[in-house]
Amino acid sequence: EAGVAQSPRYKIIEKRQSVAFWCNPISGHATLYWYQQILGQGPKLLIQFQNNGVVDDSQLPKDRFSAERLKGVDSTLKIQPAKLEDSAVYLCASSPRGPQGRFGTNEKLFFGSGTQLSVL
Amino acid sequence: KQEVTQIPAALSVPEGENLVLNCSFTDSAIYNLQWFRQDPGKGLTSLLLIQSSQREQTSGRLNASLDKSSGRSTLYIAASQPGDSATYLCAVTTSGGSYIPTFGRGTSLIVHP
Numbered sequence: 643e644a645g646v647a648q649s650p651r652y653k654i655i656e657k658r659q660s661v662a663f664w665c666n667p668i669s670g671h672a673t674l675y676w677y678q679q680i681l682g683q684g685p686k687l688l689i690q691f692q693n694n695g696v697v698d699d700s701q702l703p704k705d706r707f708s709a710e711r712l713k714g715v716d717s718t719l720k721i722q723p724a725k726l727e728d729s730a731v732y733l734c735a736s737s738p739r740g741p742q743g744r745f746g747t748n749e750k751l752f753f754g755s756g757t758q759l760s761v762l
Numbered sequence: 763k764q765e766v767t768q769i770p771a772a773l774s775v776p777e778g779e780n781l782v783l784n785c786s787f788t789d790s791a792i793y794n795l796q797w798f799r800q801d802p803g804k805g806l807t808s809l810l811l812i813q814s815s816q817r818e819q820t821s822g823r824l825n826a827s828l829d830k831s832s833g834r835s836t837l838y839i840a841a842s843q844p845g846d847s848a849t850y851l852c853a854v855t856t857s858g859g860s861y862i863p864t865f866g867r868g869t870s871l872i873v874h875p
Contacts, residue, residue: 646805675863684766684851684853685806698860733805749794749813750854751863753805 644668648734648754656762662720663757667715667736673697674711675751676719677733685733691717724761731756764789764856768866775873781839783869785852790830793855796863797826797837800849805847809850814857843872 647666655661667674672693677685688707689699693714698731706725711717721728733756744751765788775781796814798806810819810826812835818827825838835852841850849870853863 677865682867684768684867690860692863698862715821735769735806749796749855750808750811751796751798752808753798753807755805758803 644664646734646736646752646754647673648732650757652758652760654760654762655724656721657726658678660720661720661759662721662722663732663734664721664755665717665734667717667734668738669737669753671736671752672714673737674717675735675737676709676717679731679733679756681730688719688732694752721759724759726761729759729761731758764792764854764855764864764869766852766864768821768850768869770869771867772870773872775842777842777844777873777875779842779873781789781842781871783839783850783871784852785835785837785854785866787835787854787864789832789854789856790833791857792830793861794859795826795835795855796853797824797835798851798853800851800868802848806851808843842871843875845870845874846873 669747674691676688679685688702689709691695694711709719733755737749767786769784770781796808796811800806812828813826828835851868853865855863
């Protein structure tokens with residue numbers, strides 16, 4: 643079974659530039675998450691999708707961050723314009739969990755390798 | 763709002779020791795708790811998942827326990843090996859709302875030969 647795919651693996655940009663990250667979840671997984679992990683900290687949720695709908699984006703800085711999940715499969719996360727404090731690893735995860743209120747028996751999260759972003 | 767704390771932040775032990783890593787959470791109305799391993803520069807790998815109705819889960823040399831009433835989980839690693847060196851994170855999914863997994867900062871483990 644293929645895992646969660648993310649690209650690019652690394653990205654270096656200057657502040658005020660824009661950047662986009664791509665995620666392809668495990669086939670059939672309904673739930674997709676984007677997490678931000680700053681060095682030395684635990685991952686912090688940015689946005690959760692259930693199929694192609696947003697379940698929670700309360701911690702997404704919407705003035706600069708945006709995300710979409712077209713057709714309930716692949717997802718992209720964009721930052722425009724980037725700030726120095728956006729330097730972090732951006733992790734995508736997926737789960738087989740079904741629609742909210744009806745959960746599958748396997749709730750495990752499967753993570754991609756992440757995109758390490760450096761903003762100079 | 764769920765808050766997750768992991769103690770200790772870092773741990774260095776000689777090979778062969780039995781270890782206990784701790785995870786505490788503030789809201790006991792949890793749906794599940796997961797332990798993850800993260801190697802440097804890589805994503806997270808799920809080790810064990812404990813449902814709210816369970817008390818423990820075991821996989822090989824790993825055993826995770828859950829005590830909802832006290833808001834604590836422990837990860838027990840038996841007979842540690844250098845290959846166990848990594849950061850271990852716990853994530854708590856709270857019942858109700860969006861069922862978002864909330865992570866602790868992790869425990870950085872070094873097992874030296």
